[in-house]
Amino acid sequence: MAMMVMLSLALLAGVCATAMHWLGPVHRPMDRVLPPVVSALLAGLVCALWLRPAWVGVITRIALCLSALTLMAPAWLYTVQASLSPDVRLIDTLPPMSSLFAVFMAMLMIFVPGRRAYVAAAVGWLLVASPVLVYLLTHPGELGTPRGVDLAMAFGPASLMLVVLLPVQRGLMGKIQRLASERDGIEVQLHRDPLTGVNSRLFGERVLRDVLARGGTAGLVMLDLDRFKAINDTYGHPAGDGVLRVVAATCARLLRPSECIARWGGEEFLVILPDVDPGALHGIADRLRVAIAAVPVAPVAQVTASLGTALLHPADTLDTALQRVDRALYRAKELGGNCVCAGEGGPTAGSGSLRERGSVKIPSLEVL
Template identity: 55%
Template sequence: MPTQEPEDSYVRVAVLVMLWLSLFAGVIATLVHWLSPVHHLLNLVVSPVGVAIFAGLIITLRRHPWRLQAVLYVALALGALRVIAPAWLYIYQAASTPGIRLIDVLPPVGSLFVILLMMVMIFIPGHRAFMAALLCWLPAALPILTYLALHPDEMWTPRGLDLLMAYGPVSLMVVVLLPVRRGLTDTIERMEVMLHRDPGTGIYNRRLGERVLRDLLSDTRSAGLIMLDLDHFKTVNDTYGHPAGDRVLRAVAGRCKALLRPDEYVSRWGGEEFLVLVPGIDAAGLHMVAERLQLAIAQLSLAPVHQVTASFGATMLDGADNFDTALQRVDRALYAAKAQGGNRVVLVEVAPAAAAA
């Protein structure tokens, strides 16, 4: 799995906010429909089902962050269904039942439709956003606009004009203006990503590594820390030249990045040192991650360098840790791996005194 990009973290937070707001809106809608003197089966079913689905999506995204895209698409599809189904149902009811007007029975879904288009244009990239917006607009907006055009007595009422504006010009403005805003946002985010990248290897730099480490220290979840240092790297530079050494660094960085989960981070700490941060793991799992990275690096084939190896120090973060104590302990583990000949993993346990503090 590819390592998670910083912008993915921003999108995940935004999607979680959207899901929580949708869940809250669904709960309110459910209460309103249940307390309403006139009950409609569609309203009594759709809102509670939506609440259950949104709650499930929130739990899924919290437990499996790498399923962000699937969760997002399910949420958008559910939002589209909640807008499209009432439109067709109440249009059919108004067209087939004498004395019933659409403007009197249609729920306030116009604003929901505009919000749905905003979510589509914000979260779906590139030209696919316009196609998705069109696929939402055709079954949701076009039938209502057609109905209003065929019933001018309803169209020229305040509610009719409100629907006309929501499904017509306002929708068009959302589709046209949001990509412009997103382009500006993407430019700013790309600049921020560049600030977090190490130019030599393409992975995260020390600045981002320090920030993620501080975040993990303030988190209640268990987390681990791995420091790796390439063995005899000075000899590689002296023997084969700095361009060969740079290729080794890029290859090691790429191999580590490819083997880590989306919520795990690798950053270049300095020179030939790399820092790996692993949230939501125990000591045994941390040791396995470090050994997997160690073996993968030892299997690299980079002519003219015969073999690349690295020494690994690993430690779990403790509730009593601060930034300095965590780094001192993982550095001590790395030094022990070096002292034992390199190309190995040394896991340093948290001292009992620190754990009891």
């Protein structure tokens, strides 16, 4: 994208230079030939980049070489001509190219990677700026004119300042990249549970809010490992951590990329299932239960889980949805664990408890 913008601006500058030289009172052969030729070549590069974006590296190198030749040709031709003809002054014949030279040096800083930018800047300065500066230094009469001072400043201190700013620009870019990398790392840490590797509660809450805001059919599954305290007391906390990691990995493998599992706290996990109906919600929850009970986790003989489910409704908030799935999970724990219980049909006005609304009775918790 940046290269397309630079080529388009260079093409516009070439068209303007062509118009000015053809409409101006003085018609020099190079001034009438070089701008239209360069404009045509730039137009070709713009078309090539538009049709083949993958060629951006080659097109960039061609554009930089073309820019160098465009600046080098008048710098050397008019300097040699003024040196050989006593009646010709460089300050009168040299086109207004000092600003274009500054743009060229900036392009080198932006598009040439690494240490090669220093070499490219030095070569560009020697090929374009040095003949003009040498001529002006050997012709004090022209150097003392306003145009001579302008050329000397543009091709001397100003261009060298651009080269000096090159490491500063590189350093800022590197610092920005490091800050972006650190930000991404912090964001990953916030979104990932460090023990199990699944999503964190913070990320799970964000996903649940997005699902509620989007609407549509969605469901929640809250699972809690049965008798997890006894596992820690019997085998130690390292074994308990291993159980959590195995259970999290087992559940994550059974879910699609669009579905989210987050560690909710301790041995609790919340699964968010978008675009799911009640039958599919029960089926996914039961598959999770069976998979947890079947996975071997040494040295524990068997690990089971209690699961509660809740289908989301348009009137749900984050709190009401979590209350219903939590009550369903509590019911599954009361029934002895290793089972799935479904929550009530939806939230009611004022609270999330069970009650009748009009003639419709919200069904109570039941074991699926």
